[in-house]
Amino acid sequence: MGEDRVVNELEELQEVAHRVEAAMSSVIAGKDDVVRTVVTVLLAQGHLLVEDVPGVGKTMLAKALGRSIDCSVQRIQFTPDLLPSDVTGVSVFNQDARTFEFRPGAVFANVVVGDEINRASPKTQSALLEAMAEGQVTVDATTYRLEEPFMVMATQNPIEMEGTYPLPEAQRDRFMARIEMGYPDPAAELDMIGAHSRTDPLAALQPVTDALTVARLVAVVRTLYASPAVLQYVVDLATASRRHPRLRLGISPRAALHLVRAARAHAALDGRTHVLPDDVQVLAVPVLAHRVILSNDAQLARETPEQVVAGLLGEVPVPVGAR
Template sequence: MVHHRQMSSPEALVGPAVDLDRLHAVTGDMRRAMASVIEGKDGPVRTALTVLLAEGHLLVEDVPGVGKTMLAKTLARTVDCTVRRIQFTPDLLPSDITGVSVFNQDTHGFEFRPGAIFANVVVGDEINRASPKTQSALLESMEERQVTVDGHTYPLHPPFIVMATQNPIEMEGTYPLPEAQRDRFMARISMGYPAPAAELAMLDSHGGASPLDALRPVTDAATVAALVRDVRRLYASPAVRQYVVDLAGASRRSPQLRLGASPRAALHLLRACRAHAALDGRDHVLPDDVHELAVPVLAHRLLLSGEARLAGLTEARAVQDLLAEVPVPARAR
């Protein structure tokens, strides 16, 4: 039996007024635009928008050819903002990502030439094909939204999101992402194979020109940045915040795991829940939001114990076990 704790009424304790009508209008346009290219994948599209509104970064892991890069490029195309793509290869250098200081003969001084990370939307294709040294070049920018080169720090302007794709680590020529890198990604999703009807529709729509070529921006960077600020203000009751902390704490004590959720994971989960609630038209977070997002936000950060791995347990299953174990705050009547 699931135990419940009492939760205060969200209607009585909401934060400052948020313009949910504007948020719904803009994100609705974005979802429809993305659905015209990514057919039959409403779940991944919604998660991508959730991560964007929550100021996070998204990792899309799946086998080749299921639309990982297309999802990232489609989200980038719906927003009128700066977009850069990084094709991760074994010979990619950290300076290709962050930028480099070069000597200018005319001024007799060094000047900074920004790398590919200086954009609102950065599409990192096959991130786990680069060396760990190159992967680590993303750590500062993803967490602190800045880049330090030769002792000088350069800010990255909002909105800023890294949408990276990777192939399963069992595939040839891949390097597993280190724990610190995985922890920077707010969520990890898989595209999965399309349903037969969606695949048939894809053959028709993508058989000639790509629908991505016809996609036009439906909003701009300034509007998205304003929506992000709105989402930050959505109300999360003390009981919901405690529930998130309890889940993270339970993961650290679980015998199934040798590495549990970090404090950053708990922060990312709450941010994602606020964005998820906003997409549903609510100005407050519910435990349902936590249940919906716990697997994509937490699973990729966890490390299974040797016994759990031998027993065939997955990280996603471990998160589901935690959800079944930790008491849920009761909804207000």
């Protein structure tokens, strides 16, 4: 009975995920791999950072996720003059009641769309740290729990662009994965120009699931089996990164935990009740590359974090019995 229940739950998960992916793909054409990563992070109860040049659909992708789920959505436009209290909330004195009242900030939602997060000061960016790591906000010594599920989907422009601040290492480490949109292929771009120039595709997008269903499916993902051999494989990757000559900063324990959680979600989307090393390898670059810092030699050689992490996968052997 227990096995049948898990199989039924995974079938429901795949069905819901397919509906969400189809809804998002109706807005973001030709980016099926990007949409799948978004849904994977959602089911793994993580946060996603989308980085690319302006105009490729980063904000549209985040809005499409929010519209696909019948839940609360808040959008924060990060600017240099944005204050931490605008994000977390503030206590205001009520003269009639003679007490302080808490007015929640934009972070109090199921899906928080952080647009151009690296245009705000590091102080304002840090206002998200507690919310992303612990699912709560502390204001004036009082702690407030956030809604569940809770996901921050932030966009940022490359740091070479004018008016941007680099994300602090602690902030980057809170994001489960980082992806790049990339330019669409010519056929998808032609379809997009033709469709989007007539109507707003988001206006026609209807929710295909709700917050309670997503929260329940997140709990299902947590139950998937990851063998000791698979967990050891993740630890071996983390250990190798900390000793790697091309890296000044390796993989943190939080990054290793995020990789396992994302691998569970990836296995669930494939309809499996257990995690394979393949799940870890598929997600290693988007989950790990944005957290590591290259050594000076690697930077001089114009290597990228993605290249180093991909090379790491080839250097660390898969433990016997992990498959």
